[in-house]
Each structure stands twice: as C-alpha cells, then as structure tokens.
Amino acid sequence: MNLTSKVNIKVFPAKGGDAILISLNNYTILVDSGYPNTYKIIKKELEKSMYNKRLDMFIVTHIDNDHILGGIELLKDTGLNKQIKIDNILFNGYRQILGKKDLENSKDVDYKCKMMEISSIGEINLDEFEGESLDDIGYEEGKTFSELLKEKKCNINKGFPEGVFKKDSNSYNTINISNNSKIIIITPTKDKLINLIDKWRRYLRSEEIEEIPCKESEKAFENYILNSDSFAESLDNIGNNIFDIQGLAKKNISTKTTTTNESSIGFILIVDKKKYLFPGDAYADDILESLKDLLEKSVIKNMDFELLKVPHHGSKNNISDELLKNISCNNYIISTNGAHNHPDKETIAKIISYNNNCNIYFNYKLKLIDEINRAKNDVFKFNIFSADGNNNEILELNL
Numbered sequence: 001m002n003l004t005s006k007v008n009i010k011v012f013p014a015k016g017g018d019a020i021l022i023s024l025n026n027y028t029i030l031v032d033s034g035y036p037n038t039y040k041i042i043k044k045e046l047e048k049s050m051y052n053k054r055l056d057m058f059i060v061t062h063i064d065n066d067h068i069l070g071g072i073e074l075l076k077d078t079g080l081n082k083q084i085k086i087d088n089i090l091f092n093g094y095r096q097i098l099g100k101k102d103l104e105n106s107k108d109v110d111y112k113c114k115m116m117e118i119s120s121i122g123e124i125n126l127d128e129f130e131g132e133s134l135d136d137i138g139y140e141e142g143k144t145f146s147e148l149l150k151e152k153k154c155n156i157n158k159g160f161p162e163g164v165f166k167k168d169s170n171s172y173n174t175i176n177i178s179n180n181s182k183i184i185i186i187t188p189t190k191d192k193l194i195n196l197i198d199k200w201r202r203y204l205r206s207e208e209i210e211e212i213p214c215k216e217s218e219k220a221f222e223n224y225i226l227n228s229d230s231f232a233e234s235l236d237n238i239g240n241n242i243f244d245i246q247g248l249a250k251k252n253i254s255t256k257t258t259t260t261n262e263s264s265i266g267f268i269l270i271v272d273k274k275k276y277l278f279p280g281d282a283y284a285d286d287i288l289e290s291l292k293d294l295l296e297k298s299v300i301k302n303m304d305f306e307l308l309k310v311p312h313h314g315s316k317n318n319i320s321d322e323l324l325k326n327i328s329c330n331n332y333i334i335s336t337n338g339a340h341n342h343p344d345k346e347t348i349a350k351i352i353s354y355n356n357n358c359n360i361y362f363n364y365k366l367k368l369i370d371e372i373n374r375a376k377n378d379v380f381k382f383n384i385f386s387a388d389g390n391n392n393e394i395l396e397l398n399l
Contacts, residue, residue, distance in 0.1 A: 009021070009397045010023075011387070011394065011395040013363055013387070014032075014066065016339025017038065017064075018313070019032050020278070021042070021046075027181075028055055029055075029058075029059065030057070030059070032061055032067040033058075033070030033074060035069045040073075041392055047083070051084075057088050058088070060090065062265065063226055063263075064260055064281065072143070087158075088155050088158045089156050090164045091157065091164070093149070093221075097193045108212060114207075114209055159173075166186055166188065184267060184300075186279070187264055187286050187290060188266075196225065243372050243375040247349075248348075248350075253316045255317055274306045277305045277309065277327075282311055285323075288320070288322055291326070291327070303327045303328060305328065306330070308329045316347050330357070331397070332359070332361065336366075337389055338366050345371075352382050355382075356382060357381050359382070359384075361386070364388075364389035
C-alpha cells in the first residue's frame with residue numbers, strides 16, 4: 001500500500017508544550033499530548049469520523065509535564081479508549097529502559113514508604129506553570145503514565161523490546177508504515193536513556209536508598225523525572241522590541257542540556273521522497289550527529305527536509321548554526337504560548353538567516369511575531385503564520 005505524499009499536520013494549542021497529530025491518509029500519529037486541558041482539544045479531533053476511531057501510533061517523546069500529562073488523561077478516559085484503539089505507544093519509561101516486561105510490588109514496607117514519599121513530593125511542581133493554576137492546565141493528582149499503560153494493557157514499543165532509541169549500528173530502528181513511508185528513530189542513543197536511570201540512582205544514593213526494581217520504583221521514578229530538570233531560561237526576549245536578524249543570528253550560543261531532554265525520541269518521517277523532522281526536545285548536536293550518520297550510511301540521500309518541528313519550543317539552547325547550515329528546510333513549526341520566554345529571538349533569527357524565504361508557523365499569536373515581521377525587507381522575505389491558540393484554534397498544515 002502506498003500512502004499519499006501529502007501529509008496533514010495539526011499542532012494543538014498546548015500552552016508551553018507539544019501536541020501534534022500527523023495524518024497520512026488513514027494512518028494517524030499523535031506526537032506528545034501537552035497538558036490535561038490540551039487533551040480535551042485532542043479528544044474532539046480524534047472523535048471526528050475522518051480518523052476512523054483509531055490512533056495508529058502515539059509517540060511520547062520524553063517524560064516532561066508539557067509533553068506527557070495530556071497522555072495521562074487520554075489513557076484515563078475509558079470512554080475514549082472504548083471508541084478509539086491505540087495500536088502502538090512508543091515510550092521510554094522505567095521498565096522500558098531497564099528491559100523489564102513485568103515489575104512486582106515491593107515486599108519491603110520501608111522501601112515502599114520511601115517511594116511513596118518521593119512520588120508525593122514529585123507529583124507536580126507549581127513553578128513549571130509560571131503563575132497558571134492547576135485548574136488552568138487541568139491537572140488532578142492521580143496515576144502516572146506508566147501505571148496506566150500497564151492497567152489499560154496498551155501495546156507498548158511494538159518492535160522495540162529494549163526501548164526506543166537510535167541503534168549504534170548500520171541498522172537504524174525503523175517503523176515501516178507502508179511501501180513508500182516509514183519512520184526512522186534518530187534520538188536518543190541507549191546511553192542517553194541509561195543516563196536518565198543513572199540520574200535517578202544518584203538521587204537515591206544521596207538519600208541513602210538502595211534501589212529495588214519494582215512498581216513503586218517505577219511510579220517514583222516518573223514523578224521524580226517529571227520535576228527534576230530546571231535551569232533559568234534566557235530573559236533576552238523581555239524589554240527589547242528591536243528584532244535585529246543579522247545581529248541576533250551572529251550571537252554565539254552555549255548549549256545547556258538536561259538529561260530529560262537528551263532522552264527525547266526524535267524521528268524522521270519519510271513519505272515518498274519527502275522528509276519531515278520531529279526531534280522532540282532533543283539537542284542540535286545529537287540531531288546532526290544522527291543525520292550525518294544516516295547520510296554516510298546512505299539511509300538518506302540528503303539533508304533536505306519538508307518540515308522541521310523546531311526542538312524545545314524554539315529554545316536557543318537546542319539549536320545550532322551547524323544544524324541549520326547543514327539542513328535544507330523551508331517550513332518550521334514552533335509550538336509554544338511564550339512560556340519560559342520561548343521562543344528565543346536568536347533561534348528565529350538564525351532560522352531566517354539560513355533561509356531568508358522560509359515559512360515559520362506558530363500555534364499561538366505571540367507578541368514577538370510583530371517584532372519579527374517588522375524586520376522583513378528586500379533581503380529577508382520570510383513568512384510568518386500563526387493560529388489563535390488562546391482561543392483553542394488548531395494550527396494546520398498540508399505539506
């Protein structure tokens with residue numbers, strides 16, 4: 001079966017997060033799910049007859065509030081699950097990284113109490129939401145994504161028994177969709193997933209706790225990782241209303257990494273000869289390393305992309321001159337409502353400087369867009385498109 005080369009992409013208003021629905025004829029992929037209130041919009045879309053009451057694949061790129069909390073609501077919604085079948089969920093959680101199909105409850109009462117304490121401390125970090133109430137994002141205390149995956153008996157990582165990662169060999173992890181379409185996993189490496197477990201174990205050692213792989217550890221791990229990564233984002237977008245493309249593009253950026261973002265599932269969607277790049281919150285160096293490796297091994301013939309979903313909501317910490325000058329791309333998606341001061345001006349300027357006729361798509365009408373548009377001239381002829389995410393409008397592209 002050959003699928004049409006036209007790909008429909010819907011970017012949901014996910015506040016500072018990601019939630020993207022990709023459709024190729026009757027084959028549908030949901031990439032991340034934003035916050036719980038994002039799920040309400042996703043649900044309305046999935047209930048439309050055009051989706052045939054089915055999600056072929058749900059990719060949870062990494063364990064982060066703005067990517068996974070909506071997915072918890074999706075799995076909790078038994079009404080939706082009775083209607084819509086999810087054929088395969090790609091997710092790197094505790095048991096998936098450890099390669100354990102089953103986990104038992106711990107028989108150590110003291111250990112169980114310690115894990116419950118970690119879970120309760122880590123369940124939600126109000127600082128993540130920058131003044132928004134838990135009602136605004138639709139959060140309610142409850143089960144983790146990992147718990148619900150097991151409870152709902154979901155199909156997890158079909159074809160990936162050791163977790164979803166880029167293989168360090170000639171054989172890349174690939175999902176064949178049809179005769180002319182497939183997905184190639186480009187991040188993370190297995191080492192990056194192990195780093196996530198090591199981070200958890202370092203925390204346990206700091207608390208003088210000896211790890212016991214069990215269900216209680218799985219829940220505590222997920223809640224800990226959800227709220228463990230934090231660093232101050234740039235404030236460069238505040239109090240400066242001049243968008244100097246050339247000046248901003250020349251700025252040297254020092255990459256800041258987090259173990260969680262480094263664990264992002266990044267992939268290339270290939271349909272006919274078109275390639276679409278979805279890197280989650282991965283880092284530019286990791287993305288480029290994989291692309292060069294794919295090119296060297298003739299898995300891909302070039303680095304020409306129809307679309308790039310800009311990593312980490314346009315953060316300058318996840319983009320680089322090397323990545324942008326090595327790829328050729330006309331269309332860029334940035335998913336954010338401006339939370340954490342995303343996107344950074346440097347990111348936008350660098351994108352434009354490497355392709356002055358590019359199209360940049362936002363799922364919110366950010367104030368920054370007016371500044372960017374004022375920088376248009378005879379040299380920089382880029383186009384900006386935006387949806388009204390604050391009124392639940394969905395950004396839609398057909399490429």
